Amino acid sequence: MELLGEYIGLEGRRQQLRVPCEAPGVTDPFQSLLSGVAQMRELVTELFGSQVQQEAQDRVTAAPDEALDGDDEDDSEDENNTDNRTNSDGPSAKRQKTPS
Structure with a gap:
């Protein structure tokens, strides 16, 4: 089993990506597929x-x-x-100090 992908650049140049889905020592096909997807992700x-x-x-x-x-x-x-711009016609943004 293998994964295939094709990228077509802006200039129309094609680049094919191919990844085998056969991990050494793995007999489960889903694990092999996951391994292939991880490799394809790295290539992309x-x-x-x-x-x-x-x-x-x-x-x-x-x-x-x-x-x-x-x-x-x-x-x-x-x-x-x-x-x-700030409007200088309005009141000051500072609070007035009140005597204690």
């Missing part, structure tokens, strides 16, 4: 880990200024936003 984690690292490197190479910033938001929006 490695595959996506390398994909994420490659994508992160591509982003740094493509736009080093934006990659260092860390957010995808337009910084000019922050400069033009005047709604977050």
Whole structure:
């Protein structure tokens, strides 16, 4: 018994994952299947880990200024936003001290 998986990347590149479900010394087919699932999970984690690292490197190479910033938001929006200013017309937020 074996598990098969196929990953198709954004560019259409196919990568096949194949894991045998035969653990040494295990006669129970469900235990063998569980062993195969654990191995497949490790393969998928490695595959996506390398994909994420490659994508992160591509982003740094493509736009080093934006990659260092860390957010995808337009910084000019922050400069033009005047709604977050405090209103100085109202009373002070501090409590008045009362004599004891």
